[in-house]
Amino acid sequence: MSSINITIIDREGKKHELEAPTDMNMNMMEFCKAAEFPVLGTCGGMALCSTCHLYVKSDHQLPEMSEDEEAILDQAFFVDDNESRLGCQIPLTDDLEGLVVELAPDGE
Numbered sequence: 001m002s003s004i005n006i007t008i009i010d011r012e013g014k015k016h017e018l019e020a021p022t023d024m025n026m027n028m029m030e031f032c033k034a035a036e037f038p039v040l041g042t043c044g045g046m047a048l049c050s051t052c053h054l055y056v057k058s059d060h061q062l063p064e065m066s067e068d069e070e071a072i073l074d075q076a077f078f079v080d081d082n083e084s085r086l087g088c089q090i091p092l093t094d095d096l097e098g099l100v101v102e103l104a105p106d107g108e
Contacts, residue, residue, distance in 0.1 A: 004094060008037060009057070009102035022094050028054065028087035028101065037103060045088035050076035052087035053104040060099055062090060078105045 002023040008016045020031050029052035032039040040051035047068040053076050056062065062085065065073075069089050073079050084104065090096075 002094065004092065004097040004099070006031075006096065006098070007100040008032065008035070009100070010037060011103050011105060020092050022092050022096075024092075026092050028052070028090040028092065030088075031092060032087055032103070038106070039087060039103065041088060043088075047072055047086055047089055050086065053078070054085060054087050055080055055083035055102040055104060056085050056090075056099070057083065057102055058098060058100040060096055065089070076104075 001021060003019045003021050006018055006020050008018060010016065018035060020026070027045060029039055029041045029045055032052065033041055042051045043049040047066060050072050053073070065085070066089065069086050072086060073084050
């Protein structure tokens, strides 16, 4: 099994250092849900909602943001132009070793 070390900062500011599998075709939204963080992923990872909105705190090269992701983030709450991404659009790959993300505040 292949895995990377990532840090997830929850909505209370607590850091959680976790191992995330890179050989299961998961994305950050699915991993956060599996690790029982309060991430809904209402649309199932289709970039149609913002319930997996997070802030990328580390300096990793991520996949280019799609037009769908940009459109959803344009309508989301608490967006940071430099750090906001949808977790469902970040596939877990070996090159994300050391990734640090923070869950965005709940928009409700």
